[in-house]
Amino acid sequence: MSDGADGRKMKEKMALRKQMQILRRQLDAQEKRLWDEAIAQRLFTLPFYERAQTVLLYLDFAGEVGTDAVLLNALQSGKRVAAPVTKKNEAVMRIYPITKAEHVCLGEWGMREPVVEGDPIAPEEIDLIVVPGLFFTPCGDRLGYGGGYYDRFLQSTAPSTVRVGFAYDFQIIDKLPIEPFDLRVHYLLTPTATHDCYSFTRAGNECS
Numbered sequence: 630m631s632d633g634a635d636g637r638k639m640k641e642k643m644a645l646r647k648q649m650q651i652l653r654r655q656l657d658a659q660e661k662r663l664w665d666e667a668i669a670q671r672l673f674t675l676p677f678y679e680r681a682q683t684v685l686l687y688l689d690f691a692g693e694v695g696t697d698a699v700l701l702n703a704l705q706s707g708k709r710v711a712a713p714v715t716k717k718n719e720a721v722m723r724i725y726p727i728t729k730a731e732h733v734c735l736g737e738w739g740m741r742e743p744v745v746e747g748d749p750i751a752p753e754e755i756d757l758i759v760v761p762g763l764f765f766t767p768c769g770d771r772l773g774y775g776g777g778y779y780d781r782f783l784q785s786t787a788p789s790t791v792r793v794g795f796a797y798d799f800q801i802i803d804k805l806p807i808e809p810f811d812l813r814v815h816y817l818l819t820p821t822a823t824h825d826c827y828s829f830t831r832a833g834n835e836c837s
């Protein structure tokens with residue numbers, strides 16, 4: 630019986646992923662730049678960004694909300710900036726520093742990754758994580774590509790680590806199929822709104 634319910638959930642997630650991958654690829658380049666800038670400006674005004682010393686960013690691809698402006702701002706502000714490195718045959722996501730915006734290469738999944746130099750950064754050292762997602766709810770639930778990379782990685786971060794999602798307004802929906810291991814984002818930033826999802830990240834707080 631539970632197999633049937635799990636199967637339905639998986640199918641629902643796959644359909645949502647397909648839908649968003651198509652939608653995002655149709656974005657108008659100029660509109661996308663304006664939206665990316667608006668989201669970055671929202672982040673820059675938030676006290677947890679100012680306080681963060683180590684920031685984990687995803688390096689955007691395939692219509693994801695752009696993070697390059699955040700990368701530059703964080704480097705200029707003297708923060709330690711890092712991004713994930715993933716291998717197709719490995720379930721773990723490793724985090725490496727980016728000291729210069731140009732120190733980026735293409736990884737196995739076709740996404741930009743930091744050029745690996747020295748040791749990875751331990752998950753507990755990260756103050757702020759900008760988490761990628763295809764869909765979010767206003768309560769901070771998230772649907773990613775389905776690799777489970779972020780779900781697993783977030784379990785190993787410190788309780789004080791702030792998770793923030795970046796999304797275009799059309800990526801926000803009321804409800805998402807979620808799993809027991811899913812961790813919500815604490816804040817969700819869109820070009821038009823800053824959602825404070827903190828109260829929903831505590832156990833037992835239902836998203837209505």
Ligand SMILES: Nc1nc2c(c(=O)[nH]1)N(C=O)[C@@H](CNc1ccc(C(=O)N[C@@H](CCC(=O)O)C(=O)O)cc1)CN2
Pocket residue numbers: 650687688689690691693713714715722738740761762773774775776777778779
């Ligand atoms: N920018 C960015 N970096 C990231 C992630 C992400 O979501 N965004 N990840 C988050 O976990 C990790 C990589 N995870 C991945 C999980 C699945 C697929 C995947 O299925 N790719 C499809 C193509 C998708 C498309 O073109 O839109 C494929 O290769 O067929 C790729 C990467 C780490 N780095």
Ligand SMILES: Nc1ncnc2c1ncn2[C@@H]1O[C@H](COP(=O)(O)OP(=O)(O)OP(=O)(O)O)[C@@H](O)[C@H]1O
Pocket residue numbers: 642761771772773774775776777778779780781784808810811
């Ligand atoms: N904490 C975890 N422990 C063990 N397995 C996990 C964990 N998190 C995710 N997984 C595995 O990863 C698979 C994908 O999870 P899910 O569909 O939630 O991905 P996602 O959140 O869309 O992707 P991502 O986290 O990469 O952005 C799940 O089927 C599950 O088996």
